[in-house]
Amino acid sequence: MQNNYSNKEGDFLKKTGININNGFDKKSLLSKSVSIIIPFYNNLKIFQKCFLALQHQYIPDRIKDKIELIIIDDGSAPNQKRVLANFLQKENKLFNITLLQFLSNRGRAIARNTGILHAKGEVIIFLDSDILAEKYLIVNHLLRHQFSEKIAIIGFRENINYNNNSIRSQKLRKGILPKPDYKKDFRYKKFVPANWKNVYRDIADTQFNKTYFLLKDTEFFKNFTSSEMHGVWTLPFMFLTCNVSVERKEAIKVGGFDMNFKGWGVEDTHFAYKLLKNKVFLVPVISAISFHIKHNNQKDNERKIQDYKKNLALYKIKTRVRQKKYRTKEWEKRLKTAVGEKYNLIKILPKK
Numbered sequence: 001m002q003n004n005y006s007n008k009e010g011d012f013l014k015k016t017g018i019n020i021n022n023g024f025d026k027k028s029l030l031s032k033s034v035s036i037i038i039p040f041y042n043n044l045k046i047f048q049k050c051f052l053a054l055q056h057q058y059i060p061d062r063i064k065d066k067i068e069l070i071i072i073d074d075g076s077a078p079n080q081k082r083v084l085a086n087f088l089q090k091e092n093k094l095f096n097i098t099l100l101q102f103l104s105n106r107g108r109a110i111a112r113n114t115g116i117l118h119a120k121g122e123v124i125i126f127l128d129s130d131i132l133a134e135k136y137l138i139v140n141h142l143l144r145h146q147f148s149e150k151i152a153i154i155g156f157r158e159n160i161n162y163n164n165n166s167i168r169s170q171k172l173r174k175g176i177l178p179k180p181d182y183k184k185d186f187r188y189k190k191f192v193p194a195n196w197k198n199v200y201r202d203i204a205d206t207q208f209n210k211t212y213f214l215l216k217d218t219e220f221f222k223n224f225t226s227s228e229m230h231g232v233w234t235l236p237f238m239f240l241t242c243n244v245s246v247e248r249k250e251a252i253k254v255g256g257f258d259m260n261f262k263g264w265g266v267e268d269t270h271f272a273y274k275l276l277k278n279k280v281f282l283v284p285v286i287s288a289i290s291f292h293i294k295h296n297n298q299k300d301n302e303r304k305i306q307d308y309k310k311n312l313a314l315y316k317i318k319t320r321v322r323q324k325k326y327r328t329k330e331w332e333k334r335l336k337t338a339v340g341e342k343y344n345l346i347k348i349l350p351k352k
Contacts (some may be wrong), residue, residue, distance in 0.1 A: 001226045003235055005281035008148050015147045021220050022287045024140050026060075032146055033066035034138065035121030035248070036095075039111040040129045041074040044084055046162065046293050047129040049172055051087070055094050056175035057138050067138065069095040070115045075105035088348050097348040109257035109267045110339060112241065116256055117335050118345075119248055126268075128242040131157065132167060132291040134180055140288040141245040150250065151281045152272070154221075155243035155288035158184035162293050182286040187214045187238055192231045199309055200232045207231055214238070221284050226276055226319075239272030239282060243290050246275065252331045254278050255324060259338065263307030266315050273315075277323050 005020075012020040016028060036054075040047055059067055071088070073081055081101055088097055098118055102111070116124060123145045125138065141153050158180040160167060166178050182188060191211045197203070212231040218224040224235040254274035261267035272282060326334075 001235075001276045003224050003276065003281055004222045005151065005283055006222060008151060008281060008283075012144070012147055016143070018143070020144060020148070020283060021285055024136050024143055024287060028139075028143050028146070030060055030063050030139065030142050030146050031066075032123050032142060033063075033068075033121040034123045034125060034142055035068050035070055035115070035119035036125045036127060036138070037070045037072070037112060037115035037119065038127050038129055039072045039074055039108055039115070040076065040084065041105065042076045042080055043129055043295070044080050044087075046295060047084070048087060049167055049169060049293065050127075050129055050131055050133075051091060052169060052172035053132040053177055055091065056135060056172075056177070057094065057133060058135050059094070059138060063142075066121070067095060068098065068120060070098045070100070070118055072111040072115050073099065073101045074107070074111045075102045085346060085348075092348055093351050095350060099346040099348060101344040101346065103342045103344075106339070106342075107259070107262055108264075109259045109261050113256040113259065113335055114339055114343070116248060116251055117332060117339075122248060123245055124248050124251055125245040126241040126243075127290075128292075130293040130295065131242050132160070132172075132177060132180075132293065134177065134289045135175075137243070137288055137290060140285055144283065144285060145245065145247060149247070150279060151283050152239065152246040152250070152275050153244060153288060154187075154238055154240075154282055154284045155245075155290060156180075156182035156185040156187065156284070156286055157243055157290045157292040158182070159294050160291045162295055167291065167293070177291075180289040180291050182289050187284070189213055190231070196232060199305065199312070203229065203232055215284060215286075221282055226273055235282060236269045236272035236276065238284070239268055239275075241268040241271075242292060243288065244268075246280065249328065250275065250278065250280050252328050253325050255326050255331060256335065258318065260318075261311050261314060263311065264304040265308040266311035270315050270318055273319055274323055278325070
């Protein structure tokens, strides 16, 4: 599957005067509605920073009532549920929020699918609960969808330590956040060490012990495919739901996230694979940037590696299965049956 979005790139430049991969102009007329979907699970201290950063997003007045935030609490401990709801009530000044509280942990795929089910926006932006959004992240995503169809936007991230002085809560409350550097993202530059062979066992030895410049080597993913390897990656692995966006109708057409993926990783890769099969282009935007708060936990990292290996094996099976397309009502009915009524719904309006 080719990802040569050159025609869309040219059309976008003609309509906006802006490079599709970089930039935003405050004069751009935006009108589409947006749903920001964030899964949450027992990481309250980190998410509080994420939410405080979101409170200072630049959103033009004409679309302020068209932006909603959907937070899916995926079965957190009762005290976390209570504190999270109180925190949102107290700190929210910008968004109409839908807080979904699962009674038990259901997993990332079900959480995001439930977010899509409740979303009212034409455009879905997926963020993670450990992401600090740069001030213009939302409008950088939205601008591309405003003037192009059949695209999914891939944003970038720079890792930052939780205790870094520049992301203290006092600063975030004032809207003070340094600009992340997209060149710190692995998709700009990444060395693939030999010990990664333990996870990617079927990849040739020649792909390891090398540094890859994925953006440059693939001309901003235009020369990237679902089968051609660059290091240990094919194109769908560039799509990380910590900072991406797609039209809701396109997410539903491919059936959302496959709920057979359990634990950590690859469900977003498979989702991207399905989008590509449905002729949706993956477009990297280096101005849609964020910080990713690192939270090192050796035991948790070991679990993630094991989850990733299992899901990687499942992904290889799934890519050999014929893909079904869904109508909106059909998919919504199917998902309601799968999820059931095992969650609470709380609406939180912005403080004036």
